[in-house]
Amino acid sequence: MPLGPPDRTTPPIFRQGPSALTKLVLCAAAAIFLMVADARFKMVDPARQVLALALHPVQRLLLTPVDAWDTLQDYFRGTQRAMEAERLARRQLVQQAEKLSRVEQLQAENQRLRALLELRPAVAVSSQSAEVLYEAPDAYSRRLVIDRGSRNDVQLGAPVINDEGVLGQVTRVYRLSAEVTLLNDKDAAIPVLNTRTQQRNAAFGNSDGSGMELRFLAANADVKVGDTLMTSGLDGVYPPGLPVAKVTQVERRGDSSFARVDLSPVARLDSVRHVLVLKPLTLHEAAQAEAADAAASQAAANASAKATRKAANAAAKPASGGKAP
Secondary structure (H helix, E strand, O other): OOOOOOOOOOOHHHOOOOOHHHHHHHHHHHHHHHHHHHHHHOOOHHHHHHHHHHHHHHHHHHOHHHHHHHHHHHHHHHHHHHHHHHHHHHHHHHHHHHHHHHHHHHHHHHHHHHHHHOOOOOOOOOEEEEEEEEEOOOOOOOEEEEOOOHHHOOOOOOEEEOOOOEEEEEEEEOOOOEEEEEOOOOOOEEEEEEOOOOOEEEEEEOOOOOOEEEEEEEOOOOOOOOOEEEEOOOOOOOOOOOEEEEEEEEEEOOOOOEEEEEEEEOOOOOOOOEEEEEOOHHHHHHHHHHHHHHHHHHHHHHHHHHHHHHHHHHHHOOOOOOOOO
């Protein structure tokens, strides 16, 4: 009688499923499908928002030691900074006393000129403060994450500034946070105005994220090192007159019909902690138009009511030459 087992099949422990190559192909196909679906149809955005909302408490918890260390450093250096700030404030107060006396006169003159030229009054842009949580973990982009989101009425595309100038624009909004694309990101663009020549152009972020540049500018264009560029307000997003960048280098080559113009952002993008989030300019214009329509409708209603009362009073009077009963 043979001593071997009656069943010559492979024991279950050595059975294998699909091959490793088949698993690799399936996983690669699934990854490509998810990337295309996210790029085309934004199918992964709800999951990304839910994941961001779930990870927000963990992110804040992990930032607690960093915040504690920063607070401790600020405590030890606070007294010296406060004394220096006080001395600087006293000197600036003396220097600006004369300027302040001329500001009211200039504002009154500006209002009179606007009234004479029938110019539309400047739009008052509302804003809200926010704090930078951390930089986005992406080596190929320049983005920041702030602690304000859709719960705080942060709008997609809202401009973000600080006390020095424009920082960037909100490009993704979550429930409790939002991503801000900085001006030196490779995908960033902003319309600008040269304050010296009043020439309009568009500034773009460099491909390496080191700064900004003016593209497609003619080689004989009037631009110099040191020119200040500000927002033009033509895009309907950024309010006009906000500092953006300064020209640091102008290269004019004979073999090209375009000049290479390098820019340096006015705001320090690497050391910002507190920012202001503005509402897009188009929202303010829409609100003003809606208020103007409501005021016109109210004026028309008042005029109609006044005409009705006048007609009723005229009908109640006796006919001309008659006697009252």
